Amino acid sequence: MNTAVSNLVPAPDPGRCPVCGQPNGCAMAVERAGGEPQPPCWCTRASFSAELLARIPAAARGKACVCAACAGASRLVVAGTSRRCEGA
Template sequence: MMTTEAVPGLIDATRCPLCGELNRCAIEIERETGQAQPPCWCMRVDFSKAPLTNLPEEMRGLACICMRCATGAAPQSQD
């Protein structure tokens, strides 16, 4: 029987699990590098417009979403 659960080692914690952009979370940068970081932008943002329901349950809590997704902003056009 196959499982659909996400494997934490296969999640790129430096990228937003919703759009794939760099998430630039200072907390994650500090965890990876061991170097102290200033307070992260994610501590000051209202996540109420974030499309978190688009993220499968098994992928939640494994990687930070980016500021654009966190605020519910539309993707930048690539014209």
């Protein structure tokens, strides 16, 4: 087996959350993919906890947005509740 090929990691899908794998609803990814202008993405107005950002695989950092469910769940976890996104 060629180890160089077996060690390849697929490129992250910019339309899927790198934490849970669900669609992330990123307007910027939609615009890049289709060329159709989009309104500002929800993520440009969101804040993300350091704990959530640390869970993003290195290969996906800066390439795929976290979904609103994971962002919201992370805020609740930071606030002390137990709700988590699917990728937890």
